[in-house]
Amino acid sequence: MSERMEKIRNFSIIAHVDHGKSTLADRLIEFTGGVDKREMKDQLLDTLDIERERGITIKLQAVRLKYKDYTLHLIDTPGHVDFGYEVSRSLAACEGALLLIDATQGIEAQTIATFWQALNLNLEIIPVINKIDLPSADVDRIKKQIEEVLGLDPEGAILASGKAGIGIEDILEAIVKRIPPPKGDENKPLKALIFDSYYDPYRGAVAFIRVIDGQIKPGMRIRLMSTGKEFEVTEVGAQTPKMTKLDSLQAGDVGYVAAAIKDVRDIRVGDTITDAKRPTDAPVEGFRPAKPMVYAGLYPTGSTTFEDMRDALERYSINDAALTYEVESSPALGMGFRCGFLGLLHLEIVQERLEREYNIELITTAPNVIYKVITTKGEEIEVRNPSQLPPPTYIDKILEPYIEASIITPSEYVGSIMQLVQEKRGIQKSFEYIDQKTVLLRYEIPLGEVLFDFHDKLKTATKGYASFDYEFIGYREGDLVKMDILINDEPVDALSFIVHRDKAYRVGRNLVDKMKEVIPRQLFEVKIQAAIGSKVIASARIAPLRRDVLAKCYGGDITRKKKLLEKQKEGKKRMKQFGKVELPQEAFLSILKAD
Numbered sequence: 001m002s003e004r005m006e007k008i009r010n011f012s013i014i015a016h017v018d019h020g021k022s023t024l025a026d027r028l029i030e031f032t033g034g035v036d037k038r039e040m041k042d043q044l045l046d047t048l049d050i051e052r053e054r055g056i057t058i059k060l061q062a063v064r065l066k067y068k069d070y071t072l073h074l075i076d077t078p079g080h081v082d083f084g085y086e087v088s089r090s091l092a093a094c095e096g097a098l099l100l101i102d103a104t105q106g107i108e109a110q111t112i113a114t115f116w117q118a119l120n121l122n123l124e125i126i127p128v129i130n131k132i133d134l135p136s137a138d139v140d141r142i143k144k145q146i147e148e149v150l151g152l153d154p155e156g157a158i159l160a161s162g163k164a165g166i167g168i169e170d171i172l173e174a175i176v177k178r179i180p181p182p183k184g185d186e187n188k189p190l191k192a193l194i195f196d197s198y199y200d201p202y203r204g205a206v207a208f209i210r211v212i213d214g215q216i217k218p219g220m221r222i223r224l225m226s227t228g229k230e231f232e233v234t235e236v237g238a239q240t241p242k243m244t245k246l247d248s249l250q251a252g253d254v255g256y257v258a259a260a261i262k263d264v265r266d267i268r269v270g271d272t273i274t275d276a277k278r279p280t281d282a283p284v285e286g287f288r289p290a291k292p293m294v295y296a297g298l299y300p301t302g303s304t305t306f307e308d309m310r311d312a313l314e315r316y317s318i319n320d321a322a323l324t325y326e327v328e329s330s331p332a333l334g335m336g337f338r339c340g341f342l343g344l345l346h347l348e349i350v351q352e353r354l355e356r357e358y359n360i361e362l363i364t365t366a367p368n369v370i371y372k373v374i375t376t377k378g379e380e381i382e383v384r385n386p387s388q389l390p391p392p393t394y395i396d397k398i399l400e401p402y403i404e405a406s407i408i409t410p411s412e413y414v415g416s417i418m419q420l421v422q423e424k425r426g427i428q429k430s431f432e433y434i435d436q437k438t439v440l441l442r443y444e445i446p447l448g449e450v451l452f453d454f455h456d457k458l459k460t461a462t463k464g465y466a467s468f469d470y471e472f473i474g475y476r477e478g479d480l481v482k483m484d485i486l487i488n489d490e491p492v493d494a495l496s497f498i499v500h501r502d503k504a505y506r507v508g509r510n511l512v513d514k515m516k517e518v519i520p521r522q523l524f525e526v527k528i529q530a531a532i533g534s535k536v537i538a539s540a541r542i543a544p545l546r547r548d549v550l551a552k553c554y555g556g557d558i559t560r561k562k563k564l565l566e567k568q569k570e571g572k573k574r575m576k577q578f579g580k581v582e583l584p585q586e587a588f589l590s591i592l593k594a595d
């Protein structure tokens with residue numbers, strides 16, 4: 001191994017949400033002199049506004065730090081279950097990981113999930129007990145958990161506080177002493193793993209890479225192995241944390257590559273970059289094309305036209321390779337798009353950014369998972385829109401996606417969790433005390449059930465003390481039926497959904513009640529019905545509005561009248577006209593609260 005490579009360390013910080021990952025990362029950058037305090041604010045690892053507001057990291061990036069005569073690459077990982085594949089690719093670019101545990105909280109669901117991911121990739125794991133500055137920190141308890149739950153030597157754990165700057169040097173020392181340098185061969189043909197990408201208006205689509213073998217420099221012709229597409233490198237560099245140009249990136253290095261690539265979808269996370277003239281014989285293992293898990297319809301409303309929306313989606317998806325969309329037309333909502341997302345958070349982010357950054361007014365239909373139907377002819381069809389479920393006579397069986405969920409909770413809430421999971425058709429797989437007062441539960445649950453308000457209910461049932469993480473485990477048969485919603489006797493296709501037969505009556509009943517609450521009164525009576533096939537199972541009526549709301553203002557105060565009209569206009573936002581009835585956004589999402 002070259003002397004240069006011996007002085008490189010590549011690592012990530014993995015942790016449950018809020019255990020202090022960003023704060024520690026900032027502190028490491030600050031300590032190693034990357035930036036001074038004043039600059040810090042603008043250069044936090046989280047760059048997008050929405051991420052910062054929500055305190056969630058979505059885009060991973062890689063920062064090069066200098067410590068003594070070592071070069072450290074700190075690779076950021078997204079902290080949400082929607083982005084599990086991205087996390088695994090970022091970890092694949094590392095030789096080690098800091099496993100951060102909040103000393104006041106202890107091990108939580110995501111701690112274990114990311115720990116397993118890192119372990120499966122053979123990373124050197126350094127446990128860090130964080131937030132020891134807090135009076136309620138219980139270091140002994142955490143040490144015990146580290147030993148008993150993770151099977152790691154608790155003596156190797158570092159005590160730290162990112163906030164108070166405690167243990168920062170110990171962490172850096174552990175990184176250089178305990179994490180091995182990268183393996184690889186500078187003289188072999190180029191082999192580089194893509195672990196993230198973003199769109200830069202000046203550079204085009206930019207890939208974040210870990211070079212495994214060989215080197216990459218400007219002028220070189222590169223090939224992306226999953227598609228065979230070729231590009232010429234215009235720039236390579238590293239984030240220090242500013243984007244800093246370099247002459248080359250070599251085996252063991254982490255950095256960015258720009259190659260006048262117009263579309264970020266050409267840069268697939270997990271793909272391998274090689275030299276087009278002298279290609280490597282095999283790509284890095286583990287590539288998987290991004291696969292949406294959740295679909296929803298997005299429809300233009302207000303002054304936004306279908307064309308505006310198509311244009312915005314086109315521009316938006318240049319920067320988000322995981323979003324898929326196709327034109328869909330709904331009898332109720334007109335022309336719109338069926339979009340595929342990695343998960344619910346991803347959906348929310350897309351929706352918010354389209355509204356805020358692209359000024360799009362839109363309505364989203366309730367998200368649904370992808371169902372698989374085996375027809376009586378033995379064909380398999382993917383159903384991404386519940387209204388397109390074939391009629392029962394064509395269906396042999398319906399399959400739905402399942403997840404394995406891990407829930408960590410104080411033991412007093414186990415009873416309420418069991419009840420909740422049972423309502424969600426979960427099957428308990430294991431029950432394990434991780435210390436005297438904390439339990440780890442594993443369940444298999446249909447993913448569709450988790451979309452329906454699981455998170456909030458879990459929070460309520462455990463006063464926010466339980467943590468939750470999951471992974472996809474495959475498709476299973478379910479006794480599922482399609483439920484249609486009728487407004488004034490007309491079915492609204494965009495409100496159809498698929499539900500388990502045993503719960504259909506309860507959900508149908510709750511749904512019409514919820515809709516009754518959110519649909520504003522109109523000048524005529526509105527009838528809402530839930531039906532399976534031709535059988536109506538629940539219905540509700542909204543009494544008509546009295547005609548004299550505005551009349552009252554005539555001759556009266558003009559500003560009051562204006563206010564009233566403005567208020568009505570505001571209320572119109574995110575509404576969709578269905579026949580004569582106006583349906584607000586909440587009506588489309590009522591199903592999420594109906595279980």
Ligand SMILES: Nc1nc2c(ncn2[C@@H]2O[C@H](COP(=O)(O)OP(=O)(O)OP(=O)(O)O)[C@@H](O)[C@H]2O)c(=O)[nH]1
Nearest residue numbers: 017018019020021022023055057079131161162163
């Ligand atoms: N007392 C104390 N608070 C800390 C420490 N580190 C972080 N915090 C606080 O804990 C909260 C979460 O910290 P972050 O660094 O944003 O956590 P994170 O793990 O990056 O969160 P995500 O990006 O959402 O995954 C913030 O309010 C921090 O100020 C620490 O060492 N001591």
